Amino acid sequence: MAAGDGEEGEVAGRGLTAERSRVASASDVGYLEGVIPIIVDLPMVLGHEATGTVEEVGEGVTDFKVGDEVAQAVKATDAPGVSRDGGYGEYVIGNVEMLVHKPAGVSRSQASAATDAGVTSYSGVVVHGGIKKGMRVGILGLGGLGMTGARIAVAQGAEVIGIEPREQVWEAAKERGVSRVVKDVSELAGEDLDVVVDFAGFGETTVKAIDAVKFGGTVVLVGMGKLEFEFSSFDFITRAINLQGSTTIGRREDLEAVLKMIADGDLVIESSDIAFDEIPDGIDRLAKGEVSGRLVARYDS
Template sequence: MTLTGENPSFVLQKVNEVSFEERPIPALYSPKDVRIEIKQTGICGSDVHYYTHGAIGSFIVKSPMVLGHESAGVVAEVGSGVTSLKVGDRVALEPGIPCRYCDHCKAGQYNLCADMKFAATPPYDGTLCRYYVLPEDFCVKLPDTVSLEEGALVEPLSVAVHVSKLAKITPGSSVVVFGAGPVGLLCCAVAKAFGATTVTAVDLVQTRLDLAKEVAATHFFVPTKGDSAAESAAKIKALLAGKAPQFAIDASGAAASVNTAIHVLAQGGTYVQAGMGAPEITFPITEFTVKELTAHGSFRYGPGDYQLAVELVSSGMVDVKKLITHRVKFEEAEEAFKLVVKGQGVKILIGGPSV
């Protein structure tokens, strides 16, 4: 396809079938809306899951859907009521629009809004297109020191910020992160930015742990096949000179990681679940109870998370560029998805149609 139309878009037709389509340029429906020309988009695990399975839980692809939600771009048009942005501003897109009226929205938990319209979550189209429209308050202006590539990675970084805020990581603390994929790596980086002095990354793949060392981790652990959760936990504590960590984050969704995290935590520690896994798992409830642990689920991001993520990048406290392993043109989007399916690369960026 020759991408000469007004709004070329990368569309999931059905499982393992994608195509490029010409879509209408989206209209500004509110005086507070902003039209953004998309310049960079990262591929997220959820995008890939829709591509390979057509569903995530109750979210099922029933009609063609534009993929992508980790994006940054340049403001192309603003509504008459927009005051914080102007044409030409570079922004990171927070890609979910809540209803603003429900109890969760009013309580500052808009990520839990049941009527959230989230990009590339059925039935809503995503950002792998030329133009996308958002309200101005869901566009975070990028400082001159932050590139559009970094701006695209603000989305997964905001997930890690939300996780770390829920954990309430304190300066001088010890944190263990299970799973060294993009979110796990960023959780390591944010934990360090929040003041953790010991950050242990756990993964089955040594190359991921090598990257974790570059990003922020101070200690590294590869589980031994056949070990129980208690045995793996004992080995992690030995790695830490016998000191159990106060905080554990699971970014893998693997039952073995969840169980090991509960076993490795110190008395009164805090556990945060960041990764999606099987709908149900066996859980070490006795260990959880006698340690009087605190546990949190974590879903996307909420008020202030995007802005803090941008500040962490602009200040140099988190270097998201280390995660970028591939850069492809918009026309090569399908090839990029196939690379992720094969497990190649960490974070692949797709340029916008005009890049």
């Protein structure tokens, strides 16, 4: 990972020598299949969740030096593998304004997964959901992001109820501190939850979540299972429900918060390591829905 003060806040320099990690993610599948638009001219190297070692810094950089282990916060318009060549390449250019030091006690695999997957969950739960101690919270969809989000909500001191039709993951959710799990969010209608975070986003999940929150409660939409849906405005208006969209916004403090939770032992993001030459097979497995958690490609020099 390089750090510097080049044009438009970009990093001047190159980096990521020694051991390197990049996450192979479902977003990469979306780029390859044309579901998620690419904002720069092709060709481009994918891989937007990267950690590594600083090899070179730009002029005027004082917060980072050669040899530092770092990770970069990401957002939709500024990230490796999104707005510039990414982590599947030999070097990565990063934005010094979003660069953070990797804590010594956090592995490369966990740090890579934290940069987007961890921060996406954190953003839905803390940044946009405002979840804090004493709240009653529903986490809708206990896949990789939802399970991470559930654990983050528990760590904030909330009572967490999971919503997930796949019973085989219920025990894992309870091991992470979830108090109980139901199959459908409609089972929580009238329970007056403070917040429901929808990591599924299939339209009807969001609509049903409105009935589960209290007057003035909040439904946070993270998942994009369905990109368009209709809902009745009556309950939305008469019960003063807040519907909040959520995505990562590239703040280093959010990534630092997730990394601290990992370093403190409060959070483990489910992941498995693969080698560089296994990336194509890994992306194929992601496309087929055969991956649980994140795949982390580790480059050892």
